[in-house]
Amino acid sequence: MRFPWLILMYLVFPFVAFAQNGTITGVVTTVEGKKPLARASVFLSNSSAGTATADNGTFALYNVRPGQYTLVVRILGYETYSKTVLVGAETIKLDIQLAQKPLMLREVDISSASDWKKNFEAFKKEFIGKDDNAKYCEIMNPHILNLAYNQTKKILTANTDQFLVIENKALGYRVKFLVDSFSIDHINEVVSTSGSQVFEELPGSDAQKKKWHERREAAYHGSAMHFYRSLITDKVMQEGFIMYHFLRYVNPLRPPDEVIRHKVKVFVDHHMIDSARYYVDVVSKLSKYYNEKILKPQLFTFEVMSNGSQPGLYAIHFPKYLYVVYTKKSDDTPDINLYRALDQPNYAVSIITLNTDYAEFDHNGILIGGSTLYEGEWATHRLSDMLPVDYVPDDNK
Numbered sequence: 044m045r046f047p048w049l050i051l052m053y054l055v056f057p058f059v060a061f062a063q064n065g066t067i068t069g070v071v072t073t074v075e076g077k078k079p080l081a082r083a084s085v086f087l088s089n090s091s092a093g094t095a096t097a098d099n100g101t102f103a104l105y106n107v108r109p110g111q112y113t114l115v116v117r118i119l120g121y122e123t124y125s126k127t128v129l130v131g132a133e134t135i136k137l138d139i140q141l142a143q144k145p146l147m148l149r150e151v152d153i154s155s156a157s158d159w160k161k162n163f164e165a166f167k168k169e170f171i172g173k174d175d176n177a178k179y180c181e182i183m184n185p186h187i188l189n190l191a192y193n194q195t196k197k198i199l200t201a202n203t204d205q206f207l208v209i210e211n212k213a214l215g216y217r218v219k220f221l222v223d224s225f226s227i228d229h230i231n232e233v234v235s236t237s238g239s240q241v242f243e244e245l246p247g248s249d250a251q252k253k254k255w256h257e258r259r260e261a262a263y264h265g266s267a268m269h270f271y272r273s274l275i276t277d278k279v280m281q282e283g284f285i286m287y288h289f290l291r292y293v294n295p296l297r298p299p300d301e302v303i304r305h306k307v308k309v310f311v312d313h314h315m316i317d318s319a320r321y322y323v324d325v326v327s328k329l330s331k332y333y334n335e336k337i338l339k340p341q342l343f344t345f346e347v348m349s350n351g352s353q354p355g356l357y358a359i360h361f362p363k364y365l366y367v368v369y370t371k372k373s374d375d376t377p378d379i380n381l382y383r384a385l386d387q388p389n390y391a392v393s394i395i396t397l398n399t400d401y402a403e404f405d406h407n408g409i410l411i412g413g414s415t416l417y418e419g420e421w422a423t424h425r426l427s428d429m430l431p432v433d434y435v436p437d438d439n440k
Contacts, residue, residue: 065130067104069137071096071116080141083118088125088239089409091431108433109355110407115239117221119205120144125239129355129405162190166201169227169234172425176213176258180427183208188222195308197229197323203238209426210245214262215255217243218426230307230327231300242431262428263436265369265391267421271408275357277344286342289366289394291335291382303327328379335382337366351403356411360401367393374420381419393421407432 067087071080079100086093087104090112096102107130114137116124121141128135163185171180187207192199206219220240227234247255263269265283273282298306303322310319347365351358359365369391381392398414405411409432 063132064106064108065132066134067107067114067128067130067137068134069102069139071100071102071118071124071139071141073121074140074142077140080118080121083116083121083141084241085114085116086239086241087112087128087433088115088241089113089431090433091242091244092433093241093243108407108435110405110409110432111356111411112432113239115221115241116141117206123221127411129353131355158192159190162192162199162201163188165199165227166190166225170201170225170236170426171209172423172427174423174425174427176211176262176427177425179213180209180211183210195311196304197307199227199229201225211427212245213255213427214259214430215245215247215252216431217245218429219243220426230304230323232327259430259434260436262430263434265372265420266424266428266430267393267410267417268408268430268432268434269436270367270369270393271357271359271404271410274344274348274359275406275408279344280341283369283371285368285370286347287366287368288338288342288361289335289364289382290338291332291364294330294333297329297331298326300327330379332380332382337382337384356403356405358401358403359395359397361395361397363397365395365397367395369393369420372420376423378419391420393417393419 069085071083071085072078073080079096079098081096081098081100083096083100083102084093085096085102085104087107090107092104092107092112094102094104109130109132111127111129114126114128116139118141120143122144124139124141126137126139166188167182168177171177171182184207187203187205188201189203190199190201201222202224203220203222205221207222209218209220210216211218218240221238222236223238225236225238245255269282270279270284273279273284279286303326306322306326307319310316310322342361342365347359347361349358349360350356370388372391373389374391375389381394383389383392394417396416396418398416402415403411
């Protein structure tokens with residue numbers, strides 16, 4: 044992909060100025076007989092836009108913020124439908140047909156009540172989060188979770204066959220989440236989640252809504268969504284972000300993750316528990332990198348962003364790592380894998396690792412293509428401080 048460096052300002056920013064909210068309409072029927080399906084859930088994943096089909100199978104989503112979304116249709120007994128849509132000023136019209144879902148018996152993970160509770164607490168901590176907001180989040184139907192823990196690989200997995208409902212009373216949202224897959228890798232210290240969700244407003248008093256609004260604003264500012272949107276408007280520095288190229292090398296004293304995993308398995312199989320614990324608690328905790336260096340001077344928007352593969356999408360590109368500082372928030376959390384220069388203030392820091400030539404994001408500031416990894420501040424964000432992708436902060440209203 045070629046990046047039009049010199050004409051970036053002329054090509055990108057006019058779209059921002061004239062972007063209009065859009066509409067999605069359609070009808071949902073069965074594949075066989077094309078009978079209308081009533082009361083099917085229709086929503087844009089990770090947004091607050093959702094509805095249910097009428098008796099004749101029709102639906103409409105109005106006033107949708109421009110951007111790329113995954114439209115999801117879900118009803119019991121039928122295969123889940125999903126389609127990528129790029130919302131703009133023109134109305135999107137869809138004719139959706141759902142096939143009946145074959146009855147499949149799920150393999151049952153037999154575990155004791157105490158094991159399930161232990162696994163659930165681990166899931167909740169990493170899925171919802173560990174910040175102050177997490178204290179005000181409650182999973183309303185926890186027993187729909189399918190939980191399994193692989194003792195050898197030290198991996199906890201989870202998924203659901205229906206909506207997992209979470210009430211976030213810190214931000215004032217009811218979140219309905221279809222968990223396709225979730226895993227906690229204790230050796231690699233990697234948490235991954237895939238699925239689709241829709242946000243609904245919780246009812247509350249004026250005083251509660253005011254507090255929710257304040258917390259939503261706090262969750263937005265400094266987030267990855269805020270950063271990508273500031274790139275689009277070319278207000279990175281004004282919004283409090285500073286970008287640098289970043290250089291580092293893999294620590295030769297720390298074995299690769301697959302070696303650590305193999306060692307742990309061998310020691311466990313031979314009942315050498317102390318040795319297994321040493322690799323889990325000591326070796327795996329060694330810093331993954333050394334000789335790290337922030338490359339100054341700071342970067343400008345045109346050096347890392349250009350137009351994407353189609354109108355309404357943008358591309359971010361840089362050599363391997365991008366070091367992002369948010370100067371309007373401090374962070375004193377110790378992290379051996381997060382580099383800070385000795386003379387650097389304790390501002391919130393995030394590192395973006397780009398494993399492809401570029402990654403694409405949409406008008407909402409959401410990554411939709413490319414392989415990326417977050418470390419630092421953004422890597423700690425969980426459902427407890429998650430906002431719908433169509434959230435509009437005060438300074439953009």
